[in-house]
Amino acid sequence: MMRNPKFQFVVGLAISAFFLYLTLRPVNFNDLWGALKTFEWLWSVPFLVLTFLSMWLRAVRWHYLMRPLGQFSSRRLFSPMMAGFALNSIYPGRVGEFARAYVLAAREKLPFTSVFATIVLERIFDSITLLLLLVWTFANLQLNPSDQVAYGKFVVTGQMLQDYAARFATMCAILLVVAVSFLFNKVREVFCAVVLRVPFLPKAWRERLAQMVHTFAGGFSSLLDVKAIIWTLLLSIGVWVLVGASMSVLAYGFPGMKMTLMQGIAVTVITCVAILIPAAPGYWGLMEVGIIFGMFTLKIDTVYSRALAYAFVCHALQIFPIIGVGLACLWTERVSLSEIRERSVTK
Structure with a gap:
């Protein structure tokens, strides 16, 4: 039963639902509902447009890394990428x-480890960008280590953000x-030599691991292309x-709330640091407290509700x-959840 993909899917949803419940527990629903009723939902349209534009730019970026x-066109890469984001939000x-790596590798007959390496590389570039924005944010915010925002069982302090940064x-x-x-090549050869001499692994496993080192390194080859790095x-x-x-755009949906582009970027960076703290699928709870901490620190809004x-x-x-778009993309790729589960374990 535990290996049934449908069962695991339900378990993933149940975990997310449980953390959503924990997120809602400390809320004064009258105040929250009152604040939600003031939101002008028309502002969700430009928010979604910008969100999916950022996703499309991710696909364009992956094109250069691949x-x-x-x-591979950005359009071809968009589908497995969205499927990956959807499953990250559930599991x-x-x-x-x-x-994400398995879907593309399986459909395009590519080595899984090489494709996965491009995703690792993508995360490295994300980290570098966020790190630069983080330095700018902390330099301009003059963050006080004693600053604290509590939300139910989640607490984020300025010191925690600095430590995680x-x-x-x-x-x-x-x-x-x-x-x-x-x-x-020399580094790969040394690493493979070490792997091939591991005593407690069967010979077939050692040889496979050594081969994976070479295919994994192939996914980093875009680092040799200056143009690809710049793009x-x-x-x-x-x-x-x-x-x-x-x-920033979404803030205009709440009467009286204003958030500049630079403030929006700062809140985004603070939230990204907050969700580095281990939590549930979808980051329920931590994302909320990260956003609130950023808004309070930047004096964007001091009304908690x-x-x-x-x-x-x-x-x-x-x-x-x-999640909706990603699961639809997974369906169009004709890849089942059982395939992904089995391959993620074996890989």
Whole structure:
């Protein structure tokens, strides 16, 4: 039963529902409902347009990272990418990243590890971009370590954000060093030699792991293309500027609330740091407290119920349309959840 994909799908939804319940528990529903009723839903249209534009830019960026493996249009890459984002929002453990790589690899007859490496590389570029924006945000915010926002069982402080930002920077540096080092044949040969000498693994497994090292490194080959690196960095900046713009636009839906583009980017960066804290699929609870912390710190809105209403609307408009589109894309790819589950385990 535990290996049944439908059962796992239901479990994933149940986990998300449970954390949504925890998110709603500390809410004064009268105040929240009062704030939600003031929202002008017409503003959700430009928000969604900007959100999906940022997703399209992600597909364009992936096109450049995939070029060493073949010429794939952004349109072709959009479908598996959206399927991955949808499953990340439903399942724990970042299953969507494996799903995204598997869908494209299976349909285009590509090595899974090479495709997965391009996704790792994409995350590295995301990390670099966010890190740069993070430095700018913290430099301009003059964040106080004692600042604190509590939301039910979730608490975010200025010190926590600074600590996680430091870990984020360290992780980013390590990933970048690993990615670059894998481009050198000598490094790969040393790594493979170590793998082939692991005593407790069967010979077939060791040989397979050594082969995977080479195919995984193939996914990093775009780092040798200066043009691809420049475009990837520019598109990464574009992605996060569009996300910040969507946050800014949505604020206009609440009467009296204003958020500039730079404030929208700052709230986005703070929220991204907040959701680094381990949580549920879809980041329910942590995304809300991250948004509220950013809004309070930037003095965008100091009315808790309205800031919370904004956070809920923002989160819902981001996650549910992406789940819907992503699952539709998964269906068009003719890939079953059982395939993804089995391959994510074996890979």
